Amino acid sequence: MFPFRISILAAVATGLLFAQAPKAEPQATGPASFVVKGDIAAPLTIKAEDLAGMPREKVSVEEQDGTKVEYEGVPLREILKRAGAPLGNQLRGKALASYVLAKAHDDYEVVFTLAEVDTAFGNERILVADKRDGKPLFGYQGPFRLLCPNDKAGARSVRMLETLEVVKLQK
Amino acid sequence: MKPPSPQSAGRGPKFQKVTTPLLAAAQAPFCGLLLRARHRAGTALHTGKKRAEVRPLSLRCAGEFLKRVGLILAFLVLPVVGRRPASAEPDEGGAYQWNLPKGFAKPYVPAGNPMTAAKVELGRYLFYDSRMSVNGKASCATCHKQELAFTDGRAVGVGATGEAHSRGAMSLVNVAYSAVLTWSNPEMKTLEQQALVPMFGDHPVELGLREDDGFVPMLRSDPQYRTLFEHAFPAVGPKGAADRFTIANVTKALASFERSIISARSPYDRYHYGGEDNAISESAKRGETLFFNQHLSCFRCHGGANFSDATAFEKNADRRVEFHNTGLYNVAGSLSYPEPNTGIFEFTKAPADVGKFKAPTLRNIALTAPYMHDGSIPTLEGVLDHYAAGGRTIASGPHAGTGRDNPNKDPLIGGFTLTQQDRADLIEFLKSLTDDAVIHDPRFADPWPHRN
Numbered sequence: 001m002f003p004f005r006i007s008i009l010a011a012v013a014t015g016l017l018f019a020q021a022p023k024a025e026p027q028a029t030g031p032a033s034f035v036v037k038g039d040i041a042a043p044l045t046i047k048a049e050d051l052a053g054m055p056r057e058k059v060s061v062e063e064q065d066g067t068k069v070e071y072e073g074v075p076l077r078e079i080l081k082r083a084g085a086p087l088g089n090q091l092r093g094k095a096l097a098s099y100v101l102a103k104a105h106d107d108y109e110v111v112f113t114l115a116e117v118d119t120a121f122g123n124e125r126i127l128v129a130d131k132r133d134g135k136p137l138f139g140y141q142g143p144f145r146l147l148c149p150n151d152k153a154g155a156r157s158v159r160m161l162e163t164l165e166v167v168k169l170q171k
Numbered sequence: 172m173k174p175p176s177p178q179s180a181g182r183g184p185k186f187q188k189v190t191t192p193l194l195a196a197a198q199a200p201f202c203g204l205l206l207r208a209r210h211r212a213g214t215a216l217h218t219g220k221k222r223a224e225v226r227p228l229s230l231r232c233a234g235e236f237l238k239r240v241g242l243i244l245a246f247l248v249l250p251v252v253g254r255r256p257a258s259a260e261p262d263e264g265g266a267y268q269w270n271l272p273k274g275f276a277k278p279y280v281p282a283g284n285p286m287t288a289a290k291v292e293l294g295r296y297l298f299y300d301s302r303m304s305v306n307g308k309a310s311c312a313t314c315h316k317q318e319l320a321f322t323d324g325r326a327v328g329v330g331a332t333g334e335a336h337s338r339g340a341m342s343l344v345n346v347a348y349s350a351v352l353t354w355s356n357p358e359m360k361t362l363e364q365q366a367l368v369p370m371f372g373d374h375p376v377e378l379g380l381r382e383d384d385g386f387v388p389m390l391r392s393d394p395q396y397r398t399l400f401e402h403a404f405p406a407v408g409p410k411g412a413a414d415r416f417t418i419a420n421v422t423k424a425l426a427s428f429e430r431s432i433i434s435a436r437s438p439y440d441r442y443h444y445g446g447e448d449n450a451i452s453e454s455a456k457r458g459e460t461l462f463f464n465q466h467l468s469c470f471r472c473h474g475g476a477n478f479s480d481a482t483a484f485e486k487n488a489d490r491r492v493e494f495h496n497t498g499l500y501n502v503a504g505s506l507s508y509p510e511p512n513t514g515i516f517e518f519t520k521a522p523a524d525v526g527k528f529k530a531p532t533l534r535n536i537a538l539t540a541p542y543m544h545d546g547s548i549p550t551l552e553g554v555l556d557h558y559a560a561g562g563r564t565i566a567s568g569p570h571a572g573t574g575r576d577n578p579n580k581d582p583l584i585g586g587f588t589l590t591q592q593d594r595a596d597l598i599e600f601l602k603s604l605t606d607d608a609v610i611h612d613p614r615f616a617d618p619w620p621h622r623n
Contacts, residue, residue, distance in 0.1 A: 024448040024449060025446070025448060026442065026446060026448040026456075027448075027456075064475055064484075065274075065276035065475070065476055065482075065484045065486070066484050066485065066487060067274065067275075067276050106464040106465040107465055108465040138446075139442075139456060139459055140459055140463035140464075159463070
């Protein structure tokens, strides 16, 4: 009787152990989508699932402490192309006086030129990242952040990305 | 580890007069005199100020002695520990295991003092040994108590003889990652170099050692130290085992112990690096977002894995360090900060440097009150008030002034508005940086049996 009771207890305990709720994933602070707007043909609102379906790249960057981390996301170029920003054959003449204003949830702002990301000019691999070492960006980093692997300083790698605004200075 | 011998149990100040070999060797080129290296470290804590002086024991060649403790320190230490990364495997004992979690790079270790477990252990015994003071009344642990994240809870430190310093004892947790040491000495870059200041400095007196006192002979005659030194420094020179018992080796061991005190497993680390969502509260998470928010910009100076912009690692050892005037004071007169705590101005003499201090690590900050270089803010809430106001206003008294208007104030200190909730959230975030493991870790605790 006694050993039987123990085995029941053990079974119940085991059940409890496995019945525990799955470990909660940390949530991101920034908005669940970001907007591409401004002087473009097709303004967009992009959510995590939209990014998942676009051409993705991985970039390994060295943190300030010398450790390596891998970010994953979609090239900024692809997103701007999809929004109808003048790139490729269209990036000439007045269009070259165009820039992208990237704005964060906390009002932080930085600027990129269209030519920086265009393959015929700077061809920079600037990413809109949503994963770090395979896990969704969370807390003050996410859910979306820019990543500028060739910038020596990190200050243009905008966290909590909220909007990308394309501005044509000469129309 | 054997318990200490009866001789070492009663640790009094009864020393014989003997020359410390390292100091004697260092002085040999300066006319072979015994110099009493009294390092006038100014009134600053552990700063090894350049206006320090060295007084000769004999006046026979008074003109020859070094006038600046900076030179003495450089002379003593630089040949031993240059600021180059340690490349070779340690030759003094076994390789050291850092056991750092993800996100934490190896700290910088000077080439001349590779980490070994044996040196760390010797350093721990020295760190907690009050025989390493002029009167047996103080050790490193007097101002650097483990339970307070290796601070002392005082606004300013107090040395073995009761003399007060002008600045507060800084936390030693993660000091291995500090690109510069002390509050405001741009030149103080290695712990080996820095250790000499509390040991030998006399303005103020911290431990109050003298190069001809009985400290080194005590080490040589104490059976426990003989064992510890043998393990830590197995190689010996022409004089045999006696060569081990040098001030240089003492500072190497102390530095190794200090470097071993790593905090990397706070609740915040488990959340941020480990992805454990419930390791910190929702309030702390909101506080984290505020901390990394553009409008507050706390992270601009207290960013990175060690929450300090004065951080170096094995792979970026020579990082240029920024010092910041946060508008804590704006007193009348030629200097806007009350003397002697004028920041790196003390060294650079550039008027624009008055009031510029290092941004210290915020790890374990909830344990290290009172705050700021002079302990002049008792609570974290008070520190938030200071930054929210964009500088502290002192209405009356000798330090009266509007810190917000300090001419050297860092432009990042612009002030901000916090709700009561924001305030509580920020404090919760800062508390999530408290690492209980490090303050209870027996590897960092007093190894000596308790004394009554």
